[in-house]
Amino acid sequence: DTEVTQTPKHLVMGMTNKKSLKCEQHMGHRAMYWYKQKAKKPPELMFVYSYEKLSINESVPSRFSPECPNSSLLNLHLHALQPEDSALYLCASSVESGNYEQYFGPGTRLTVT
Amino acid sequence: GENVEQHPSTLSVQEGDSAVIKCTYSDSASNYFPWYKQELGKRPQLIIDIRSNVGEKKDQRIAVTLNKTAKHFSLHITETQPEDSAVYFCAAEGTASKLTFGTGTRLQVTL
Numbered sequence: 001d002t003e004v005t006q007t008p009k010h011l012v013m014g015m016t017n018k019k020s021l022k023c024e025q026h027m028g029h030r031a032m033y034w035y036k037q038k039a040k041k042p043p044e045l046m047f048v049y050s051y052e053k054l055s056i057n058e059s060v061p062s063r064f065s066p067e068c069p070n071s072s073l074l075n076l077h078l079h080a081l082q083p084e085d086s087a088l089y090l091c092a093s094s095v096e097s098g099n100y101e102q103y104f105g106p107g108t109r110l111t112v113t
Numbered sequence: 114g115e116n117v118e119q120h121p122s123t124l125s126v127q128e129g130d131s132a133v134i135k136c137t138y139s140d141s142a143s144n145y146f147p148w149y150k151q152e153l154g155k156r157p158q159l160i161i162d163i164r165s166n167v168g169e170k171k172d173q174r175i176a177v178t179l180n181k182t183a184k185h186f187s188l189h190i191t192e193t194q195p196e197d198s199a200v201y202f203c204a205a206e207g208t209a210s211k212l213t214f215g216t217g218t219r220l221q222v223t224l
Contacts, residue, residue, distance in 0.1 A: 042202050042214035043157065056211060090156065098210040099145035099164065104156040 004105035006091050012111045021108045023074040023091030031097035032074040035090040050097040081112045115140040117205050119215030126193050134218045136203035137185040143207035146186050152199045193222045
């Protein structure tokens with residue numbers, strides 16, 4: 001299996017809701033990433049996990065809470081989001097962190113109403 | 114932190130012509146430079162990458178050059194085809210293991 005999968009594909013949530021995004025890979029990669037991509041903009045790094053430990057947090061608001069339950073799975077828990085958080089959320093993985101190709105998932109398109 | 118600039122923002126070429134996209138980066142410690150292609154509504158996909166110990170790399174119609182002294186790198190696509198139409202992002206990764214993307218180039222290949 002050489003793919004990164006993400007669920008759900010689309011998510012609409014209200015500002016008071018709690019939801020989670022899920023990312024999975026079975027390539028044996030030990031680094032996993034969350035990116036946020038707004039329309040017509042490049043992906044922006046949010047979090048990096050290396051060997052299941054959070055190694056980079058790009059000063060992301062606490063309403064976004066990442067979790068890495070095991071080496072294949074990455075979650076992003078969402079709570080009390082704002083309309084400006086609406087975006088495409090991309091997950092990626094690589095063999096290890098640092099100068100390795102990152103494989104991206106198809107993304108979750110999030111709309112906050 | 115790293116800053117990556119990318120030009121042009123849009124590029125229109127005729128089928129069969131060459132396309133060149135240029136990027137500059139600010140962190141002299143950066144040593145990994147991938148290029149991603151993103152079609153509308155799809156995920157970014159790596160098309161070629163280069164590391165700092167190499168000045169040029171080629172894969173069929175695609176080539177990347179790197180000038181570490183000047184801190185710039187370029188993507189060259191020859192014999193362009195309509196399926197090359199997409200948004201292309203350059204990126205740079207340094208010692209912080211953080212990938213910073215350029216602002217993107219929308220390439221349109223016309224018949």
